[in-house]
Amino acid sequence: MKNQEEVSVLNDLLHITNDRIQGFSKVEGKIWEKYPDVKDDYDRMITQSKIMKNELIDLIQENGEKASDTSSVAGALHRTWIDIKNSFTIGNTEESTLENVIFGENAAIDAYQNAIDTGNLSENSLDIVSEHLKNIKDSYHQFKGISNYKNKD
Template sequence: MENQKEVSILNDLLHITNDRIQGFAKVEGKIWEKYPHEKGEYARMVSLGKVMKNELIDLIKENGGEAEDSASIAGALHRTWIDVKNSFTIGNTEESALENVIFGEKAAVDTYQNAIDNGNLSGKSLEIVSEHLKHIKDSYDQFKNISDYKTKE
């Protein structure tokens, strides 16, 4: 089945999208006390992540596949590592949480870009995944700008 490769790629992206949603949930409240002006943008990114998840599930089904609607093992290990690291962090947990979000968003950008570059996505999937990549890049830039601003303080 030709769509098998496309379904596999879309499922990988679904795992990454679920990782993002779970990662955002982990940092909720850790950054926004110090940067409340960013909370609305954060809420928009979380909402958009859920829309992206549903779009990926629809694409997988349209391509005859079954959605693997879970987070990745690597993402789960990363979140566990963050929990352990934060349990030993003294001081600025906002900075640590922000660094972890930036790391995760960069990983998502790279994964989505690789999915596009490999040439195995069809027209509709390529269009939607490209739009998702734009949103993830915007999210990455948003969090990176907060981090850059923090550095200047």
């Protein structure tokens, strides 16, 4: 039973990671004109997210299960909401885009922390998921810093 609980938690994280990858693709190009110095960090976050995805799939397969390699319904709804909201945004869409990235990264932090707190992860999975959480927190702080810098303009 412990194996099934771990796989369920890992699949949930895989959905969140896929949400991040799809969310990042929506940001592509929307803030680079005004903040070109962020592009390298952004590219690193996308690459890192893809590595995280592969690591989660590997952990699920090591548990003898098939990965549920899709995004979440909540993530799809959030991206749709962002599209609708941005279509009605007058003025600076960069600010709205940054706010949405920060919101998404904060949600990912909560999901990863909850996964760790379940106690359903093996030591190996816990080590990898903890490293993922650190990476997501770094991403969150990066985008939060950009937002704070932008608000000073």
